[in-house]
Amino acid sequence: MADTAGTAETSSPPVGRDTAVGLPPLLPLAVVVGIAPLATDMYIPALPAIAADLGTSTSAVQLSLTAFLVAFAVGQLLIGPISDAVGRRPLLLAGTTAFAVASVVCALAPDPVTLVAARLLQGLAGAAGSVVGRAVVTDVLQGAARARTISSLAAINALGPVLAPLLGAALLLVGEWRLMFVALACLGLVLAASVKLTFRETLPPHRRASGVGLRASAARMGTLLRIPRFSAYLVTSCCATAGFFAYIATSSFVFQSEFGFSEPAYTLVFATNASCMIASTLVFRRLVRRHDEDVLLSIGLSVAAVGSLGVLTAALLGAGPGPVWxxxxxxxxxxxxxxxxxxxxxxxxxxxxxxxxxxxxxxLAFGVGGLGTPLAGALGGTAVAMGAVMASGLTVAVVIQLVATRLAARAHRG
Incomplete structure (x- = not known):
């Protein structure tokens, strides 16, 4: 397995790993980890409607998405290192509760400024579930078991892009966009109750790091950033996410405004594409038993880069929505x-x-990835702009991944 070579570059897990503590129930854990992306995917079909209702521009509404992503990124950077010092459960409980409160404020927002501010809080709260939930898996599992569980969480989370836009479109049929945030508030309350009742602490005091301030957090980050291969993975992930988020933020305008799709028709596009992601995460889960994770990652980046170049080419040629889709x-x-x-x-x-x-x-991936959302919009929000940002980010990512993998293999042999 890839862990054999990878973990040689860092220190061993803390002595005294408490293997008696099991994972929380998989489905609630997956929703806790994926609640922030769910909050993004559900309201994407309503972006044009929100702009019209609040009497603002497309770019202003996209700012609410950018604000969420930036807060989600910053929140992870703040909360993750702290969880290594204070434990996982308290932060999960606080995050799910705050997410519910922020969702209520979003639902009541009277103007774009309030919506953006509420989305900032929502992103910070959602960050706690995402980053701490992934840490929980590593607290109790190692090697192939860890990789398979992360794959299972990813597969369940991938249902979000399928179900969330469908739910969002359904809510638009019976009410306005504010109803989406009411639904998210209810989900946040359910998750808070689940954490309170069923989640056990997976990081006992004897395994916790010392210090909870910014200096202590920065020191922990520095420890990991000094691992060359770890840093290379971060750069690759950031570039790829910037490209992918251009699709997330711009596709609704491309298909609805440029190609003339209705909201339900665009939801079908988004859900169909997300179904492909579900299938590939399940394939990854099966393949990771027998194949190196690095190889699978390289394959994924390469195929994504080719696909993004196809989007750009189809857009430049004016081939229409079919080839782009x-x-x-x-x-x-x-x-x-x-x-x-x-x-x-x-x-x-x-x-x-x-x-x-x-x-x-x-x-870092969501922070840098968030740059892809206003960039594609600033370039016109067209299929060409979306394809150009996607192709740029993903092509750079695959080049870095392949070069870093080759250098790491050469260093390992030496």
């Missing part, structure tokens, strides 16, 4: 390998500090 399906299908491979490899190399490793991988 097909190429996007290739990208989203490959993305299952990318997100799962990136998570398993960074957690393997950073298993001595799981919260910090999850924070760096998730926080």
């Amino acid at each position: 097909a190429c996007l399906a290739v990208v989203t299908g490959a993305w299952g390998f990318v997100i799962t491979g990136s998570a398993t490899r960074t957690q393997a190399l950073g298993q001595a500090l799981p919260g910090t490793a999850a924070a760096l991988q998730g926080g």
Whole structure:
């Protein structure tokens, strides 16, 4: 397995790993980890409607998405290292509760400024579940078991892009966009109750790091960033996510405004593409038993880069929505390998500090990835702009991944 070579670059897990503590129930854990992306995917079909209702521009509404992603990124960087020092359960409980409160504020927002501010809080709260939930897996599992569980979480989370837009579109049929945030508030309350009643602490006091301030958190991050291969995975993940988020933020405008799709028709596009991601995460889960995680990650990045170049080519040629949709399906299908491979490899190399490793991988990826959302919009929000940002990010990512893998293999042989 890939863990054999990877973990040689970092320290061993803390002595005294408490293997008696099991994982929380898989489904609630998966929703806790994936609640923030769920909050993004559900309201994407309503972005044009929100702009019209609040009397603002497309770019202003996209700012609410950017604000969420930036807060989600910063929140992970702040919360992950802290969880290595204070434990997982208190932060999970606080995050799910705050998410419910922020969702209520979103539902009541009277103007774009309030919506953006509430989405900032929602992103910070969602970050706790995402980063701490992934750390929980590394607290109790190692090697292939860890990789398979992360893959299972990714497969369940991949249902979000399928179900969330469908649910969002259904809610738009019976009410306005505010109803979506009411639904998210209810989900946040259910998750808070689940954490309170069924989640056990997976990081006992004797395994916790010392210090909870910014200096202590920075020191823990520095420990992991000094691992060359770990840093290379971070750069690869950031570039790839920037490309992929251009699709997340821009596709609704491309298909609805440029190609003339209705909200339900666009939801079908988004859900179909997300289904490809579900399939690929399940394939990754099966293949990781026998194949190196690094190889699977490289394959995913390469296929995604080819698909993004196809999106750009189809857009430049004016081929219409069909070819663009097909190429996007290739990208989203490959993305299952990318997100799962990136998570398993960074957690393997950073298993001595799981919260910090999850924070760096998730926080930096979403932070840099968030740049892809306003960039595609600033370039016009067209299919060409979307394809150009996607192709740029994913092509750079695959080049870095292949070069770093070759250098790591050469160093290992030497």
